[in-house]
Amino acid sequence: MKKGSMKGKPGNFARPAKPQRTQQSAPTAFSFGDPESVLASNITDYLGIFVDPHGDYYTPPISQAGLAKMLRANGHHGTIPYFKRNMLCRWLKDSPTVTRHDIGKAAFDFEVFGNAYFKVVQNRFNQPWWLEHLPAMNMRRMKERDRYCMLVPGKDPVPFAAGEVVHIKEYDPCQSIYGTPQYLGGMQSVLLNEDATLFRRKYYLNGAHMGYVFYTADADFDKEEEDALKEAVKGSKGVGNFRSMFLNVPGGKPDSVKIIPIGDVATKDEFERIKNISRNDILAMWRINGALAGILPETNGGFGDLDKITRNNYENEVVPRQQDFLQLNQVLPKQRHIGFSVPDFKEAVG
Known part of the structure; x- marks a missing residue:
């Protein structure tokens, strides 16, 4: 690997130039821990960035693997980054x-x-000539200001030479080694949305809750009849087994058999309200309009003019992100600069 100097104006990127469950005693019950607030959370509460005890690199303030796994927690949170990526590449x-x-x-x-992160590949004249993507989840800043390394599972980290890696990062007021994503304040809403979905799934799977109490009085059942009744109730549970049941109690009274509901999934768990509120939080933390997130409007008026929404998103979200990546030009010769075209709707206005 050859060393090369990279000159340019300073920018917002580092560049090498210079519910645990507890079961109680009988009667059986379960208690669950409360969600932690941001002020008490180990996810976002840190004093600084420290050198890893097993290597010569700094550990990120947020678990990079944890952020990647969070993408699977919710459909909107998992797909919006792809949309934002597509918007950046659309006019590249x-x-x-x-x-x-x-x-x-x-x-x-x-x-x-x-x-x-990008790896800078130099030409025969030691000029920065090509850029290659490096996976952010495995990249680490080394103790030296202009050095980086890449973690490899089961092997020693792969170091890069000084001046070989360009690092573009978001601003973090707590430290200047790594960037942190802007959506951290909405992580609780992402997890709440996931919890609501899992809770509803357990209802449909029958077995995670008590649906009702089957109560009999003045009904003289023998052992064989009781066993048959138990099997009939048991057979009515489970996916695809919803059915009606006929029960004959000779000589019974109007109150001989009662069904006492315990939980009503349709009205008690407020599933739809929780999903909608947490979804709105997720869209707000990503600063994206519902029309661009593939959400069907709930009113006849819809979301408004989609063309205006697209233009607004371009001006307020796409252009600032383009400017972040145009910082790469500070380490490239002029003839190798990258750029973005102007959308048709901007040319029409101009």
Whole structure:
């Protein structure tokens, strides 16, 4: 690996130039821990960035693997980063310096982790000439200011030479080594949305809750009849087994058999309200309109003019993200600069 100098103006990127469950005693009951607030959370509460005891690199303030797993917790949270990546790549000009595919992967990393990394490949004259994407989840800043390494499972970290990695990052007021994603304040809403879905699934699977009490009085059943009744009730539970049951109690009274409901999934768990509120929080933390997130409008008026929404998203979200990636030009020769085209709707206005 060859060393090369990289000159440019300072920018917002580091560049090498200079419910645990507890079961109680009988009667059986379960207690669950309360969600932690941000002030008490180990996820976001840290004093600084420290050098890993097993290596010469700094540990990120947020678990990178945890942020990646969070994408699977909710449909909206998991797909919006792809949408934002597509919006950035949509107006990217073709360039011999970096492929559209590598810019797309780096854009996705930037949205999810708050960091994007590129390897600088030099030409025979020791000039920065090509850029290759490096996976943000495995990249680490080493103790030296201009050095980085990449973690490899089961092996020693792979170090890069000084000046070989360009690091674009979000601003974090607590430290300057790594960037952090902007959506951290909405993580509780993502998890609440997931919990509501899992809770509803358990209802449908029959067995995670008590649906009703089957009460009999003045009904003289023998052992064989009781066993048959138990089997009939048991057979009515489970996916696809919803059915009616006929019960004949000779000589019984009007109150001989009662069904006492315990939980009503349709009205008691407020599933739809929780899903909608947490969904709105997720859209707000990503700063994206529901029309762009694939959500059906709940009113006849809909979300409004989609063209205006798209233009607003371009001006307020896409352009600032383009400016983040245009910082790469500070380490590239002028003839190797990357750029973005202007949308048709902007040219029409101009």
